[in-house]
Amino acid sequence: MLLTLASAGAYGQVNLIARLHPGANPALIAYQYGIQYKEKAPAAPFYLFFVRAGLDPEAIQLQMATNPNVAWVEDDLKLESPEGVSGGKGGTVGAINDRNNGYALNAGVFNQIGFYKPFTLQWGRPVRIALLDTGLAPNLTSLWSRAVARYNAVEPGTLPLDVARRTDSNLNGKYDEGVGHGTFVAGLIDQISPKSLLVIARVADSDGVSSAWRLIKGLSYSVAVGAEVANISLGSPGNVPALSDVIEWAQLNGTLVIAAAGNENRDMVYDPAGISKVLAVTGVDGADRKAVFSNFHGKIESCAPATGLRSYGIGPNMVIWSGTSFAAPLVSGAVIECLRHLPAKMSVEVLFDRVEASGMNIDALNPGYQGHLGRRLWLPDLWLKIKG
Numbered sequence: 001m002l003l004t005l006a007s008a009g010a011y012g013q014v015n016l017i018a019r020l021h022p023g024a025n026p027a028l029i030a031y032q033y034g035i036q037y038k039e040k041a042p043a044a045p046f047y048l049f050f051v052r053a054g055l056d057p058e059a060i061q062l063q064m065a066t067n068p069n070v071a072w073v074e075d076d077l078k079l080e081s082p083e084g085v086s087g088g089k090g091g092t093v094g095a096i097n098d099r100n101n102g103y104a105l106n107a108g109v110f111n112q113i114g115f116y117k118p119f120t121l122q123w124g125r126p127v128r129i130a131l132l133d134t135g136l137a138p139n140l141t142s143l144w145s146r147a148v149a150r151y152n153a154v155e156p157g158t159l160p161l162d163v164a165r166r167t168d169s170n171l172n173g174k175y176d177e178g179v180g181h182g183t184f185v186a187g188l189i190d191q192i193s194p195k196s197l198l199v200i201a202r203v204a205d206s207d208g209v210s211s212a213w214r215l216i217k218g219l220s221y222s223v224a225v226g227a228e229v230a231n232i233s234l235g236s237p238g239n240v241p242a243l244s245d246v247i248e249w250a251q252l253n254g255t256l257v258i259a260a261a262g263n264e265n266r267d268m269v270y271d272p273a274g275i276s277k278v279l280a281v282t283g284v285d286g287a288d289r290k291a292v293f294s295n296f297h298g299k300i301e302s303c304a305p306a307t308g309l310r311s312y313g314i315g316p317n318m319v320i321w322s323g324t325s326f327a328a329p330l331v332s333g334a335v336i337e338c339l340r341h342l343p344a345k346m347s348v349e350v351l352f353d354r355v356e357a358s359g360m361n362i363d364a365l366n367p368g369y370q371g372h373l374g375r376r377l378w379l380p381d382l383w384l385k386i387k388g
């Protein structure tokens with residue numbers, strides 16, 4: 001897969017992201033450096049600035065970093081959903097989009113992770129999980145009825161609909177290759193945690209293309225509306241420095257971020273999954289061996305099935321799709337389902353450690369990858385660890 005790490009080069013602009021200290025005036029700061037203040041993330045101290053052509057963004061960045069009102073300033077970088085680029089969708093399954101069809105078709109996967117449906121039927125708190133992805137298909141009315149908060153960082157002011165837009169924003173000759181990604185992720189959450197409330201944040205377009213700024217806006221919104229878990233099945237193979245402080249801020253404000261490690265079968269982790277405070281998830285097959293496409297690395301905390309998963313499509317029928325992106329929502333869904341059964345919210349720092357400590361050690365089945373896959377999701381143990 002090919003990813004551009006130039007400063008948001010795909011948009012023909014140079015964007016800078018900054019965290020400003022309380023009381024700072026972004027318009028005044030922009031004026032001082034001859035740049036333009038564009039917008040602020042929802043209810044968060046992060047700001048986007050636009051450096052017009054002809055100015056040297058690196059020089060401006062260095063000057064801004066010395067401003068006492070600026071905590072940090074970094075480039076806006078591009079991120080993508082890995083399946084859109086390197087994968088490609090599998091076939092449609094001859095079953096309509098329905099949770100019970102999901103249980104039947106994913107029986108092997110759910111057995112593998114120790115999921116049992118009666119757990120999801122018990123009483124619980126109204127927990128919120130944020131899905132930062134391509135949005136949700138308009139026809140999934142039962143999921144929309146649980147979508148208590150909706151945000152669109154791609155087409156601001158409109159519903160976060162996961163529909164084809166006839167675009168090729170990453171100029172790879174394929175149109176809308178990311179469409180359905182967010183819907184598929186939402187469908188997995190619907191199966192594993194059918195009563196949790198959804199925060200649908202569209203941060204990637206229908207080609208699966210996102211950016212650090214879109215992600216920051218989506219995550220800030222998710223924190224503001226009280227999401228306890230945020231699932232990010234997107235990434236960049238390079239470092240995205242703007243995200244690390246944002247993730248820390250999200251954690252301090254009550255949101256655990258869980259992200260996919262990437263699909264390149266390499267000893268590396270995509271950002272944001274590579275950021276230490278993000279719970280990084282990679283993929284295994286039905287026999288608990290590393291999925292052929294999934295990345296591996298010592299920074300990975302958890303793994304879950306990533307091959308041949310069934311979930312909802314943007315049409316009437318379920319689809320089958322493989323990818324590390326889809327292992328992450330199994331972990332996210334399992335975590336939010338366990339949190340639903342707790343009487344109150346818990347510290348994200350404590351939660352992170354408990355999730356990381358849970359699950360099965362599958363190193364013996366994975367020679368050559370010891371300590372590089374994290375522990376494999378096992379719901380009964382996750383519940384024991386989370387309830388403490």
Ligand SMILES: [Ca+2]
Pocket residue numbers: 167168169170171172173174175176177207
């Ligand atoms: Ca494309």
Ligand SMILES: [Ca+2]
Pocket residue numbers: 273274275276277278279280299300301
């Ligand atoms: Ca981590």
